Amino acid sequence: MSLDLYRTLVRPALFRLDAETAHHGTVQACRLAGHVPILPALADRYLRFTDPCLEVEAAGIRFSNPVGLGAGWDKSGVALRMLDHLGFGFVEIGSVSARPSIGNPKPRLFRLPNDEAIVVNYGLPNDGAEAVRERLRCNPMSTPIGVNVVKTNDGFEAQTCREEDVLNDYRESVSLLHDHASYITLNLSCPNTGDGSDYFSPPDRLRRLLESLADLELQCPVFLKLTPTSDVARLDGWLSAIDPFPFVRGLMLNLPPGKPPAAALQTPHAVWERMPGAVAGRPVQRTLDRCLGELHRRMPPARFILIGSGGIFSASDAYRKIRLGASLVQIYTALVYRGPRVVRQINQGLVELLQRDGLTHLNEAVGTLPPSEWDA
Ligand SMILES: Cc1cc2nc3c(=O)[nH]c(=O)nc-3n(C[C@H](O)[C@H](O)[C@H](O)COP(=O)(O)O)c2cc1C
Numbered sequence: 001m002s003l004d005l006y007r008t009l010v011r012p013a014l015f016r017l018d019a020e021t022a023h024h025g026t027v028q029a030c031r032l033a034g035h036v037p038i039l040p041a042l043a044d045r046y047l048r049f050t051d052p053c054l055e056v057e058a059a060g061i062r063f064s065n066p067v068g069l070g071a072g073w074d075k076s077g078v079a080l081r082m083l084d085h086l087g088f089g090f091v092e093i094g095s096v097s098a099r100p101s102i103g104n105p106k107p108r109l110f111r112l113p114n115d116e117a118i119v120v121n122y123g124l125p126n127d128g129a130e131a132v133r134e135r136l137r138c139n140p141m142s143t144p145i146g147v148n149v150v151k152t153n154d155g156f157e158a159q160t161c162r163e164e165d166v167l168n169d170y171r172e173s174v175s176l177l178h179d180h181a182s183y184i185t186l187n188l189s190c191p192n193t194g195d196g197s198d199y200f201s202p203p204d205r206l207r208r209l210l211e212s213l214a215d216l217e218l219q220c221p222v223f224l225k226l227t228p229t230s231d232v233a234r235l236d237g238w239l240s241a242i243d244p245f246p247f248v249r250g251l252m253l254n255l256p257p258g259k260p261p262a263a264a265l266q267t268p269h270a271v272w273e274r275m276p277g278a279v280a281g282r283p284v285q286r287t288l289d290r291c292l293g294e295l296h297r298r299m300p301p302a303r304f305i306l307i308g309s310g311g312i313f314s315a316s317d318a319y320r321k322i323r324l325g326a327s328l329v330q331i332y333t334a335l336v337y338r339g340p341r342v343v344r345q346i347n348q349g350l351v352e353l354l355q356r357d358g359l360t361h362l363n364e365a366v367g368t369l370p371p372s373e374w375d376a
Contacts, residue, residue, distance in 0.1 A: 006339025019109040019118070027079055034081030047087035047340055049347040053354055053361045056089070058305040058327045059221040059249035061144050061182050065089035065347045066362060067318065070309050070332035071148035071185065071225075072120070076127035080139040087343040091141070092330065093132070094148030095187045098172040100128035101153040110275040114266040116313065116337050117284075120255070121277025124153045129173040136180035144182035148225065149173040151190045163205065166190060167212045179219040187225045189254055197227050197257040201234070203241035210245040223250030223307065227257070228291040235298050251295060252307040252330070253288050255280055260287065281333035285311025286375075289324055293374045296325025296367050313338060315349020322350075322362065323369035 014022040033039050049065070056063040068090040074083060077093040084091070103125030110119040126132070132147070151161070151169045170186060178184055186209070190199035200206045213222070222245075226238060242248050255278040262269050264283045272279075288310030296306055308321030309330040318329045334342045350362065359365055 006341065010339065011337070015111065015113070018107065019111050020106065023073075023109060027074055030074075030079040030082045034079060034083075034085075040082055040085040043082070043340075044085040044087070047085070047344050049087060049344040051347070051351045053351060053359075054089075054347055056327055056362060059183065059223075061090075061221070063089040063144055063328060066322070066326075066328045066350070067343050067346050068092060068146070068307070068328060068330045069335075070330035071095055071146075071187065072122070073332055073335070075122075075125065077132045077135040077139075077147075080135060080141060080145070084139075084141045084143050086340050087347070088143055089347075090144040090146060090182070090328065092146035092148050092185060094126065094146075094185070095124050095150035096126050096129050096132045096147060096173055096177065097124060097150050097152035098129050098169045098176075099152045100131070101125055102155075103153060104276075108277065110272075110277070111336075112265065112267045112272060112279070112281075112283075113337075115279075115281065115283050116333065117265075117267075117279050117281035118333050118336060119272065119275040119277045119279055121275075124150050128152075129176040133176045133180055136177070146183045146185055146223070147177045147181040148185040148187050149177065150187040161190075163208070166199070167209055170209060171212050171216070174213055174218070174222075175216055178216065181220050183221045183223055183250065184218070185223045185225050185250075185252070187254065188227065189225075197254065201227065203237035206238060207241040207244075210242065210248065213247070214245060218247050221249035222247050223252060224248060225252050225254050226295075228253040228255075228288055230291050230294045232294065232298060235295055239299055248304070250305045250307060251299065252309060253291055253295070255310070256284055256287055260284060280310070281337075282311045282313065285317065289320065290374055292321060292326060293324040293369065293371065297371070301367070312346070313342070315346045315353055318346050319350060319353045319365065320369070322365050323367070324374070325367040327363075327366055 054065040071092045071094045074093045104123030108121040188200040190196040260283045305327040306325050307328045308326030312318050312331045313334045
């Protein structure tokens with residue numbers, strides 16, 4: 001499907017549906033397409049772009065290109081067959097929890113087209129770790145597959161949780177899923193815990209979570225999806241808490257909780273103030289860029305890789321995250337606004353940007369943006 005076809009035909013049709021119906025319909029279409037003979041191979045031919053200068057070896061995994069699908073699009077791994085053929089360098093499914101969850105009450109997904117943004121308040125609905133494990137077992141992928149794990153959302157009734165229950169929930173999912181994944185991401189946002197996004201803010205609690213996984217003989221590396229912050233004391237606290245656990249090999253940033261300042265949005269305040277949830281897409285780009293740069297500056301570079309996300313729509317957006325320190329990037333909102341061809345376009349554009357800057361491989365660009373240019 002060409003970009004124009006997506007923008008002129010597919011997107012207008014999808015945008016006539018409410019956002020969650022469109023999301024669900026797209027995932028199901030993708031699931032079915034994976035079972036149609038020839039279609040996955042055709043998609044691969046049309047959507048994949050390869051170039052040796054984009055191949056990344058990180059955390060012991062080989063990625064054919066640095067552009068991945070972010071968690072939350074295929075929450076329960078129902079469309080794995082097709083996702084293997086859309087040109088991504090890696091695919092992250094989830095968030096998956098130990099037990100199935102229906103998530104938050106609807107409506108819980110909204111579009112802000114003037115901002116190329118999505119407001120998301122899904123509350124982590126998914127089919128649970130056992131069902132996802134079975135799908136992973138039955139659909140081996142050639143693309144590296146990450147499984148994003150989170151604490152089960154037990155609904156509004158369950159407002160408080162004992163720490164022991166939270167840690168056991170993660171441990172159960174990780175033990176079920178780690179031998180079917182290329183990597184596991186621990187999504188450190190935690191529902192049912194008051195301000196869930198800050199649950200693992202105390203470094204000691206993060207340390208206890210990692211301790212509880214240390215005896216699992218993990219078959220794949222673990223990445224952490226942290227709450228974004230530029231508070232250096234907080235970042236340093238987390239980095240020291242993680243330090244004793246060599247199985248943690250990657251770091252990425254979650255969406256900032258709440259809404260960006262009104263000035264950062266084109267959509268009138270009266271429209272988005274009624275939409276619960278966090279904002280994804282273009283408006284969070286700069287906030288997440290700054291946090292990424294700060295994280296890269298403070299972490300031991302040989303120990304972790306960074307995965308950049310938040311508002312990547314083009315090769316130059318992706319290149320900026322790479323120059324801020326990311327070895328890999330993930331997209332989500334761009335798929336909704338630009339369609340699946342955006343993956344190929346970003347990869348193609350990255351090769352041109354490397355050539356423009358006289359670089360022969362993507363690795364040479366990682367972390368090269370000086371702090372004086374972070375806000376430019
Ligand atoms: C509708 C939607 C659902 C999401 N669900 C999850 C999720 O379940 N787990 C998670 O770790 N991130 C989730 N995310 C966050 C994305 O993985 C990604 O980090 C974020 O959207 C930033 O990238 P973007 O600006 O390209 O969308 C979700 C994002 C959106 C838009």
